[in-house]
Amino acid sequence: MVHIGDVPFGSKGFAVIAGPCSIESREQLEQTAQAVQTAGAHCLRGGAYKPRSSPYSFQGLGREGLEILGAVSASLGIPTVTEIVDVADLDAIAEHADAFQIGARNMQNYTLLNAVGRTQKPTLLKRGPAATLDELLLAAEYVVSSGNPHVILCERGIKTFERATRNTLDLNAVPYLKQRSHLPVIVDPSHGTGIRGLVAPMAKAAVACGADGVMVEVHVDPTRALSDGHQSLFPSQFDELMRSLGPFVEAAGRTL
Amino acid sequence: MVHIGDVPFGSKGFAVIAGPCSIESREQLEQTAQAVQTAGAHCLRGGAYKPRSSPYSFQGLGREGLEILGAVSASLGIPTVTEIVDVADLDAIAEHADAFQIGARNMQNYTLLNAVGRTQKPTLLKRGPAATLDELLLAAEYVVSSGNPHVILCERGIKTFERATRNTLDLNAVPYLKQRSHLPVIVDPSHGTGIRGLVAPMAKAAVACGADGVMVEVHVDPTRALSDGHQSLFPSQFDELMRSLGPFVEAAGRTL
Amino acid sequence: MVHIGDVPFGSKGFAVIAGPCSIESREQLEQTAQAVQTAGAHCLRGGAYKPRSSPYSFQGLGREGLEILGAVSASLGIPTVTEIVDVADLDAIAEHADAFQIGARNMQNYTLLNAVGRTQKPTLLKRGPAATLDELLLAAEYVVSSGNPHVILCERGIKTFERATRNTLDLNAVPYLKQRSHLPVIVDPSHGTGIRGLVAPMAKAAVACGADGVMVEVHVDPTRALSDGHQSLFPSQFDELMRSLGPFVEAAGRTL
Amino acid sequence: MVHIGDVPFGSKGFAVIAGPCSIESREQLEQTAQAVQTAGAHCLRGGAYKPRSSPYSFQGLGREGLEILGAVSASLGIPTVTEIVDVADLDAIAEHADAFQIGARNMQNYTLLNAVGRTQKPTLLKRGPAATLDELLLAAEYVVSSGNPHVILCERGIKTFERATRNTLDLNAVPYLKQRSHLPVIVDPSHGTGIRGLVAPMAKAAVACGADGVMVEVHVDPTRALSDGHQSLFPSQFDELMRSLGPFVEAAGRTL
Numbered sequence A, B, C, D: 001m002v003h004i005g006d007v008p009f010g011s012k013g014f015a016v017i018a019g020p021c022s023i024e025s026r027e028q029l030e031q032t033a034q035a036v037q038t039a040g041a042h043c044l045r046g047g048a049y050k051p052r053s054s055p056y057s058f059q060g061l062g063r064e065g066l067e068i069l070g071a072v073s074a075s076l077g078i079p080t081v082t083e084i085v086d087v088a089d090l091d092a093i094a095e096h097a098d099a100f101q102i103g104a105r106n107m108q109n110y111t112l113l114n115a116v117g118r119t120q121k122p123t124l125l126k127r128g129p130a131a132t133l134d135e136l137l138l139a140a141e142y143v144v145s146s147g148n149p150h151v152i153l154c155e156r157g158i159k160t161f162e163r164a165t166r167n168t169l170d171l172n173a174v175p176y177l178k179q180r181s182h183l184p185v186i187v188d189p190s191h192g193t194g195i196r197g198l199v200a201p202m203a204k205a206a207v208a209c210g211a212d213g214v215m216v217e218v219h220v221d222p223t224r225a226l227s228d229g230h231q232s233l234f235p236s237q238f239d240e241l242m243r244s245l246g247p248f249v250e251a252a253g254r255t256l
Helices: A026-039 A063-076 A087-096 A110-117 A132-143 A173-180 A189-193 A196-208 A237-253 B028-037 B063-076 B087-096 B110-117 B133-145 B173-181 B189-193 B198-210 B235-251 C024-040 C063-076 C087-096 C110-117 C135-146 C173-182 C187-191 C196-208 C235-251 D026-040 D063-076 D087-096 D111-117 D133-145 D173-180 D190-193 D195-209 D235-251
Strands: A002-004 A007-009 A015-019 A043-047 A082-083 A099-102 A121-124 A151-155 A185-187 A213-217 B002-006 B008-009 B015-019 B043-045 B080-083 B099-102 B125-127 B150-157 B185-187 B211-215 C002-004 C007-009 C015-019 C041-046 C080-083 C101-102 C123-126 C151-155 C185-187 C215-216 D002-004 D007-009 D015-019 D043-045 D080-085 D098-100 D123-126 D153-157 D185-187 D211-219
Touching: A002 A151, A007 A015, A015 A026, A015 B110, A015 C080, A026 A063, A026 A237, A043 A063, A063 A087, A082 A087, A082 B110, A087 A110, A087 D123, A099 A110, A099 C173, A099 D043, A110 A132, A121 A132, A132 A151, A132 D087, A151 A173, A151 C024, A173 A185, A173 D002, A189 A196, A189 A213, A196 A213, A196 B173, A196 B198, A237 B235, A237 C063, A237 D063, B002 B150, B008 B015, B008 B099, B008 C080, B015 B028, B015 B235, B028 B063, B043 B063, B043 C087, B063 B080, B063 B087, B063 C173, B080 B087, B080 D195, B087 B110, B087 C087, B099 B110, B099 C187, B110 B125, B110 B133, B110 D111, B125 B133, B133 B173, B133 B198, B150 B173, B173 B185, B185 B198, B189 B198, B189 B211, B198 B211, B198 B235, B198 D015, C002 C151, C015 C024, C015 C235, C024 C041, C024 C063, C024 C235, C063 C080, C080 C087, C101 C110, C110 C123, C110 C135, C123 C135, C135 C173, C151 C173, C173 C185, C173 D195, C185 C196, C185 D211, C187 C196, C187 C215, C196 C215, C196 C235, C196 D173, C235 D235, D002 D153, D015 D026, D015 D235, D026 D043, D026 D063, D026 D235, D043 D063, D063 D080, D063 D087, D080 D087, D087 D111, D098 D111, D111 D123, D111 D195, D133 D153, D133 D173, D153 D173, D173 D185, D185 D195, D190 D195, D195 D211, D195 D235
Parallel strands: A015 A043, A015 A213, A043 A082, A082 A099, A099 A121, A121 A151, A151 A185, A185 A213, B015 B043, B015 B211, B043 B080, B080 B099, B099 B125, B125 B150, B150 B185, B185 B211, C015 C041, C015 C215, C041 C080, C080 C101, C101 C123, C123 C151, C151 C185, C185 C215, D015 D043, D015 D211, D043 D080, D080 D098, D098 D123, D123 D153, D153 D185, D185 D211
Antiparallel strands: A002 A007, B002 B008, C002 C007, D002 D007
């Protein structure tokens, strides 16, 4: 079992992380955070350092974003997770957030894995878009063997020939990983599908196949999001998702 | 809504098709059929004509297998689905089974699609291992535009780089297809994973993301199966699966 | 070694098959055939029966197309290859063409493989878009074990996550297949790339890695082609390709 | 045009980089380097920092390896390329080697891309195993837009469903990238196939489709290599490869 703040992952409880792809402003994060917390989310996500395919895309607010994240977390009392892309940012992130996220592009960035492995901070490790499940487990082993056992695995979709969805969310990963490892496993249906209308059904499927939680992108106004707007839920949709997850969480013998 | 025998697909009811990969003998099929029927399966599957990658693998009992299927179906009163691989077998299959299955390898065999399209027999169309969802919908359109609207779509896994599982069961397909088509959509977690221990969690996930049914391989003794034994459930496991599906079917607002 | 008409495949000679995707009219085929023959092509391709993803796309001229193919072949003295999609057309195709093509969608249509296997007609077997090389060899084994040893294997691209090209032409296939089988191996850079400007470089690469020939789509006027126009060469481009292949064929110790 | 030492990439000359996967000892590197230089290689490769899927695999000699590389380079007068995995090693690598390699796993490690982009050192950027060609070009843009225009692109195989080869070497990449960018493009047939017997044919194919060079793994004794032995050439095989490349390089209008 791994805790982000006081939220357990891998226990009887089903954990929900929600929030915007990128932190864009204090106002945007605060409004989104309030909405997801009210709807029942346990943790807040939000990126300050954004790895983007193009150097000309929005790269995140950086240090300023981290400080906003820390302030919103403190004011609402909600634990947070944010992505680390550079070892140089480790201390600053450790100060302002409750958990590191290693993004999909960095799943085999061993420098980064070893660095978070030398801390005791919970680390959300996302599967690379072309990583096999065994490679994901070996990547986790870098963190664990460096001394940090607090790793949460995250399935977020792989690259396949299918073009209807942004990625192919591979839910086989959930029971496969649970059978091979004691680490908690969560699912990111937002990146896994890339389509707003598929997030809710795939979140329910994640519950049903045994995931310990989900991570969902929500934005106070997705139409104005600086990144991933098309796959982010409106607050009202997230509220509806939380309600509809309830019966499946119960069917799985867990609590929300 | 499409009916196989009197079993509706695409209604409030969640439909379960179960049975062996191949029909191997009267005894094998009968025992398996009784077991799955007792456990609550609605339809019986079983292959008489088996498309196999190697010409030296077991190719099915052919006509004899069909007759066994017809006899077992009649004696137990359970409707059946079996694969058609050759237009020449169409009448014989139509006589002995309640539904055609177009297998994954034949999803774009337009001769076959047009032939079943000229009947009024329900047709289970499996997604090809490299077919996009839009190609699957277009393949269904061959059947429908030939005059047969009774098509059930089946997600059964696609080929990806991942080697932990036989295929990558793409559950994104379920909500995607449901949003684009009125056809019922079912899921085959046996071929979709190729691993016995992943069948149950993925069947539950199929319910949760909106599938209208599942098709599961069950064999009275998987250790002796002539094909797909490693992914076939033991009868006791299928019984356990049916029980465990219940709460998820209910959570989905459906009945089993 | 396999012969289509008097053209050897798998000998010291490097064989070139060229022609339109679809036979559209006597005039279109004749003009294209004359152009490719003048430029040095050894065999003519042209589809009368076209398997298309959508039932609403042009499906080929059928029997009329076959007759055009036979007539143009006779008048120019160039051997031909054309696709078979239905066992019912076997005799008609055998009458009008010199070789069967089993298309990528039908690589695992065992009914069709067995049917051409019962003839002595050379058969060009295209790799399915999701078929492993070992599956391709096993598909060839269906034809050979049915009695027909005259099989030519054809790499034509596989489905991958890459979207820049229509398929990913997998030239690894050439040396891999040559090392495991005595069958001739040719390459189709037109379908393999789907981009006119990539056909020539990939044809040269095919020569260099040991292919026994190439099959190239050429149309007298690609801008008016009823199918695959964007990947078909203009006659002048094909002429240029034949000239530029020369030095590579010579470097490979072969003749054009 | 980009130079590694005095070796031009992207000129009329076809450039060959050869050497072991990992630097294992002074003796191993020196013997291998002498062999490849004698056979005609222009640059020496050798890894001191090895990113490996498992933390329990050999991770390279690190700083000691770098020093061996520098010493061998100086004694033989052959320019070198070696992988950088951590920004902290940048100065040491810059001191001992002539070019940085960004490995496939780090293609989207933007911290690393930006860091090498702030130097003027030539940088060999390998395509990630699941990176589209457009993502590769955007990754190069990180280096170039940071101020370093000396980027060489390297195709090294992508992950697909095919299991006969370690990766699927995607030679379509070569003409595609050459048509879209002015950067030199080379090919790594060792990682691209993972099979010793496929390296030579695919190297020839790389020449034929327009590559500006190849990078080949050679080991003085592959049977004892600490990594990638099965895909490394014996020195005599590399010598044979260099001879056999000659006619294809000439056919391409280039010089070796």
